[in-house]
Amino acid sequence: MEPATAQRTRRPAWLPGVAPLAVLAVAIGLFVLLDAPGLNRIGVPHERLAVERTVLKPGEIDLHVRNEGADPVRVRQVIVNDAFVPFDQPHSEIGRLGGSEIDVSYPWIEGENYDVQLVTDTGATIDHAIEAAVETPDAGLDFYGLMALIGIYVGVIPVAIGMLWLPWLRGVDPRWIRFLLAFTIGLLGFLGVEALLEGTQLAGTGAEAFGGAALVWLGAAGAFLALAGVDGWLRGRRPKGGGAALGYRAAFLVALGIGLHNLGEGLAIGSAYAVGSLALGATLVVGFALHNTTEGLAIVAPVAQEKQSRLRRLALLGLLAGAPAVLGAWIGASAFNPSLAALMFGVGAGAIAQVVVQISPAIRDRAGRLLHPLAVAGLLTGLTVMYLTGLMVSL
Amino acid sequence: MERGQGKLSRRRLLGGAAAASAALPVLHELIPHQSLHGGGAAAAAEPHMPGMGAHGSAMHAAHLGTVGTVDPRVNGFDPQEMLRDFDEGRVVDGVREWEIVAEEKEIEVAPGVKYAAWTYNQRVPGPTLRAREGERLRIHFTNGTKHAHTMHFHGIHPSSQDGVPGLGVGNVDPGKSTTYEFVAEPFGVHLYHCHTMPLAEHIAKGLYGAFIIDPKQGRSKADELVMVMNGFDTNFDRSNEVYAVNTVAFDYVNRPVRVKRGEPVRIYLVNVLEFDPLNSFHIHANFFDYYPTGTRLEPRDFTDTVVQGQGERGIIELRFPYAGKYMFHAHVSEFAELGWMGFFEVEE
Numbered sequence: 001m002e003p004a005t006a007q008r009t010r011r012p013a014w015l016p017g018v019a020p021l022a023v024l025a026v027a028i029g030l031f032v033l034l035d036a037p038g039l040n041r042i043g044v045p046h047e048r049l050a051v052e053r054t055v056l057k058p059g060e061i062d063l064h065v066r067n068e069g070a071d072p073v074r075v076r077q078v079i080v081n082d083a084f085v086p087f088d089q090p091h092s093e094i095g096r097l098g099g100s101e102i103d104v105s106y107p108w109i110e111g112e113n114y115d116v117q118l119v120t121d122t123g124a125t126i127d128h129a130i131e132a133a134v135e136t137p138d139a140g141l142d143f144y145g146l147m148a149l150i151g152i153y154v155g156v157i158p159v160a161i162g163m164l165w166l167p168w169l170r171g172v173d174p175r176w177i178r179f180l181l182a183f184t185i186g187l188l189g190f191l192g193v194e195a196l197l198e199g200t201q202l203a204g205t206g207a208e209a210f211g212g213a214a215l216v217w218l219g220a221a222g223a224f225l226a227l228a229g230v231d232g233w234l235r236g237r238r239p240k241g242g243g244a245a246l247g248y249r250a251a252f253l254v255a256l257g258i259g260l261h262n263l264g265e266g267l268a269i270g271s272a273y274a275v276g277s278l279a280l281g282a283t284l285v286v287g288f289a290l291h292n293t294t295e296g297l298a299i300v301a302p303v304a305q306e307k308q309s310r311l312r313r314l315a316l317l318g319l320l321a322g323a324p325a326v327l328g329a330w331i332g333a334s335a336f337n338p339s340l341a342a343l344m345f346g347v348g349a350g351a352i353a354q355v356v357v358q359i360s361p362a363i364r365d366r367a368g369r370l371l372h373p374l375a376v377a378g379l380l381t382g383l384t385v386m387y388l389t390g391l392m393v394s395l
Numbered sequence: 396m397e398r399g400q401g402k403l404s405r406r407r408l409l410g411g412a413a414a415a416s417a418a419l420p421v422l423h424e425l426i427p428h429q430s431l432h433g434g435g436a437a438a439a440a441e442p443h444m445p446g447m448g449a450h451g452s453a454m455h456a457a458h459l460g461t462v463g464t465v466d467p468r469v470n471g472f473d474p475q476e477m478l479r480d481f482d483e484g485r486v487v488d489g490v491r492e493w494e495i496v497a498e499e500k501e502i503e504v505a506p507g508v509k510y511a512a513w514t515y516n517q518r519v520p521g522p523t524l525r526a527r528e529g530e531r532l533r534i535h536f537t538n539g540t541k542h543a544h545t546m547h548f549h550g551i552h553p554s555s556q557d558g559v560p561g562l563g564v565g566n567v568d569p570g571k572s573t574t575y576e577f578v579a580e581p582f583g584v585h586l587y588h589c590h591t592m593p594l595a596e597h598i599a600k601g602l603y604g605a606f607i608i609d610p611k612q613g614r615s616k617a618d619e620l621v622m623v624m625n626g627f628d629t630n631f632d633r634s635n636e637v638y639a640v641n642t643v644a645f646d647y648v649n650r651p652v653r654v655k656r657g658e659p660v661r662i663y664l665v666n667v668l669e670f671d672p673l674n675s676f677h678i679h680a681n682f683f684d685y686y687p688t689g690t691r692l693e694p695r696d697f698t699d700t701v702v703q704g705q706g707e708r709g710i711i712e713l714r715f716p717y718a719g720k721y722m723f724h725a726h727v728s729e730f731a732e733l734g735w736m737g738f739f740e741v742e743e
Contacts, residue, residue: 074507075507083733087462
């Protein structure tokens with residue numbers, strides 16, 4: 001009896017948990033080693049390349065490609081607008097999920113359209129259309145400066161201006177606060193849906209092998225849960241915090257959600273600028289400014305009933321919401337990757353959903369109703385204002 | 396990016412080809428413009444991996460056409476040799492006879508780009524069959540492929556010998572043989588091709604060749620060349636990705652056609668292009684006599700450009716008064732830049 005028990009205790013407790021993994025590893029190894037016994041490949045190779053980024057330089061078109069199919073792809077010739085053209089590539093074969101760069105030598109003309117076909121060894125062609133060719137900006141200091149300026153114009157300044165409503169908010173009737181919070185939720189709802197749609201659209205242009213539209217929802221779920229965790233942690237740190245008032249905790253979450261959204265917005269602006277499809281000008285900046293000023297209002301609405309203004313804290317909240325636009329513009333213009341951008345849009349949408357969950361209780365009226373007439377009016381106003389100001393912005 | 400379902404059989408062949416091409420050593424930077432300037436007949440013997448290590452914009456500035464070269468040994472036929480390769484068969488008891496076998500064969504139509512072709516006697520275009528007006532001809536045809544085929548000759552003959560499904564022996568099933576027999580007429584430059592349905596596919600996949608009938612009195616002495624204008628729909632979207640004369644894109648750019656200054660040159664020009672209704676031939680810095688279908692002994696035209704529809708053909712006669720390099724190409728610029736382009740190298 002006794003030796004048996006001793007033997008049982010000597011075996012580490014984790015071993016039975018790991019054993020199935022070890023068996024799985026051996027089984028997979030054997031299966032691969034024996035070249036999938038009993039299974040014969042039928043059908044044709046799946047040669048699929050996604051063009052993740054197109055860089056246009058004088059006399060040169062560089063395609064950053066990723067193999068999103070199941071089989072290796074071997075590019076053997078390149079056709080541009082019905083002509084074979086010279087090109088360079090670092091690898092003669094691109095493996096599954098592998099990336100490569102096809103550098104095509106071609107005297108392209110600004111503003112014209114090009115149809116690029118990558119011809120593989122099997123004779124299959126992978127088509128990529130370039131609309132209205134324009135030189136990709138060099139990622140120099142000037143360029144980063146310009147992107148920072150755009151980010152500040154469309155992100156930081158409007159949010160800061162919107163926050164100037166705080167003193168007024170202090171004096172108004174609590175019913176107005178509830179209206180404004182409902183307005184904020186309507187606004188956030190608009191941004192969230194916009195982020196989901198835009199992310200899904202972007203995911204379609206990236207490598208499907210990375211998950212496509214699933215990336216958006218994965219990002220959304222991840223951000224939603226992560227923010228829920230942050231919120232729980234904040235609550236835990238201050239067990240006796242604000243009571244019914246939302247306070248800075250809610251303002252922080254709103255700012256974070258809007259910041260993540262603006263990161264995506266910056267990405268879109270930067271990448272549009274990089275491909276020359278951004279009509280840089282007063283209309284765009286004014287449109288974004290109006291659009292984003294309401295975001296500033298959304299941040300300060302939760303702190304309207306706080307006794308004291310904490311300027312430093314408010315400034316940081318403003319930066320948290322607005323500055324990611326600068327970062328997004330940098331990334332979008334210099335290292336745009338549609339799959340990553342789709343994930344970021346998902347993260348923005350998830351963060352917004354969490355913020356909506358957080359501040360929704362605060363719009364309840366005295367009777368505890370959520371969708372009282374004033375709240376509905378606020379929601380609809382939020383949606384309408386975002387829709388109308390959004391009309392002024394088209395990327 | 397669209398892919399047809401029809402790729403099955405040819406894709407299955409590619410496993411071996413892929414391994415073979417991966418094993419090809421990158422011997423050195425053999426790029427078209429080098430051989431273009433250097434000339435060298437042996438130049439194109441060494442394969443070059445397309446797009447690998449061919450850096451430098453200087454090379455790109457002078458570049459014409461595809462990247463890399465096609466090794467004729469891989470295909471088993473050489474566009475250089477096909478130019479002057481006339482198959483006169485053998486005469487048995489006064490009858491001129493040929494043995495033709497249809498076979499499936501993967502060929503390289505542009506450097507690194509494979510195409511699962513159907514061939515007559517292992518080459519695309521098939522052998523240039525040559526006879527004299529009035530001779531009795533006998534063509535023994537064996538189908539070694541997995542699909543039914545025929546041989547349909549342009550010329551004057553009874554319907555039973557026309558090589559069309561439902562007439563005479565009709566379709567020749569896989570593994571089966573037949574013999575076509577008729578009298579060679581009229582003289583001129585003609586063609587033969589498979590006439591099994593779907594017709595466009597059976598022709599486009601490589602089952603065609605030139606068929607020359609000389610006049611009874613023969614033709615004057617000349618440096619005679621056969622040029623079959625063809626194309627390849629490598630992605631099966633019913634339009635051609637690759638255009639050429641005698642199959643390999645830009646082969647005569649990389650290795651110009653050598654001719655002698657002042658000597659008569661006769662070109663038997665045949666258009667077998669599918670999917671595009673018209674093809675053309677244009678020569679630089681020279682003019683030629685043109686004999687449509689070659690059925691008259693007087694030229695119809697003195698020109699430098701001639702247009703041919705599908706199945707149209709003719710004879711070009713010219714001399715090069717100056718030494719040097721002269722371009723020839725389809726004056727459909729798209730075809731020219733997708734492979735149908737070459738040079739004559741005129742030597743003293």
